[in-house]
Amino acid sequence: DTAVSQTPKYLVTQMGNDKSIKCEQNLGHDTMYWYKQDSKKFLKIMFSYNNKELIINETVPNRFSPKSPDKAHLNLHINSLELGDSAVYFCASSQDSSGNTIYFGEGSWLTVV
Amino acid sequence: AQSVTQPDIHITVSEGASLELRCNYSYGATPYLFWYVQSPGQGLQLLLKYFSGDTLVQGIKGFEAEFKRSQSSFNLRKPSVHWSDAAEYFCAVGAYSGGGADGLTFGKGTHLIIQP
Numbered sequence: 001d002t003a004v005s006q007t008p009k010y011l012v013t014q015m016g017n018d019k020s021i022k023c024e025q026n027l028g029h030d031t032m033y034w035y036k037q038d039s040k041k042f043l044k045i046m047f048s049y050n051n052k053e054l055i056i057n058e059t060v061p062n063r064f065s066p067k068s069p070d071k072a073h074l075n076l077h078i079n080s081l082e083l084g085d086s087a088v089y090f091c092a093s094s095q096d097s098s099g100n101t102i103y104f105g106e107g108s109w110l111t112v113v
Numbered sequence: 114a115q116s117v118t119q120p121d122i123h124i125t126v127s128e129g130a131s132l133e134l135r136c137n138y139s140y141g142a143t144p145y146l147f148w149y150v151q152s153p154g155q156g157l158q159l160l161l162k163y164f165s166g167d168t169l170v171q172g173i174k175g176f177e178a179e180f181k182r183s184q185s186s187f188n189l190r191k192p193s194v195h196w197s198d199a200a201e202y203f204c205a206v207g208a209y210s211g212g213g214a215d216g217l218t219f220g221k222g223t224h225l226i227i228q229p
Contacts, residue, residue: 033216041151041201045216056216090157101147102207102217106156 003027004105006091012111013081021076021108023091029103030096031055032074034066037088037107049074050096081112115140115206119220126194127228134189134223136204145207146187147217148178152200160202163187174198199227 006023013019025032033056034046048056052068063079078085091105116139126132138144148160161172168180178189187204201224205217 035216041222043157043203043205043217043219043222045218048216101159101162103159104149104157 004091004093004103006089006105006108008108009106010109010111012113015081015083015112017081018077018079019081019110020078021089021091021110023074023076023105025072025091025093025103027093027095027103028072029093030071031094032068032071033092033094033102034074034076035090035092035104037090039087043090047074047076078110083112086110086112115144115218117204117206117218117220119202119204119223121223122221123224123226125226125228128196129193132189132191132194132198132225134202134204134225136187136189136220137185138187138204138206139185140206146178146180147205147207148172148176148187148189149203149205150174150200151203151222157203160189194225194227196227196229199225201225 004025031050033048035043036046037043046060047066049068051071065077068074088107088109090107092102094100094102118137120135146163149157150160151157160176161170161178163170163180171177176191178187180187201222203222204220207217
């Protein structure tokens, strides 16, 4: 079983559309994250949730909205997609916020055309 | 704020040769340090981590890394590389504070090329 799974793995969509990426972890972790990897492969944290509560919200356009229905799920909704949103989005989780290892999903490749 | 520098964007190594990837960090307290590997079109896989204790840590796939506080470094090494090691390698520092999940700050990555 994949520990952190995210769907879809590949997504091609037109500008202006609204899309969602789903993430689930079966590790029993309390903390989940979304990271963005740009075309230069630079990874940067976008959001983190601890027990369904938003902890980090980096400087991200408000078109991006995370939603955590329970602590095993953290979905990413993106409204009014723009060309610059094309990137790889990684979901991740850790046991808690006190220094444990972060485990990453396999990534979702988003291309906006 | 913490930061990570990986000074080498690309490194080319012959198969069977030794490897060292450099990583320097900036952080005001004791850091939590990680190396991740990303193969083309794949996600991030944890190679090894340092939280405390022995400064030489062993990881998967024959990798090791040494934490040197005096140099603010956490360089990754492998005595003999294989063609399958060709990938992007990321060093990361964790800035964890009580009550908050600060996540990881990544370096910009080192692209490892293996030549026959």
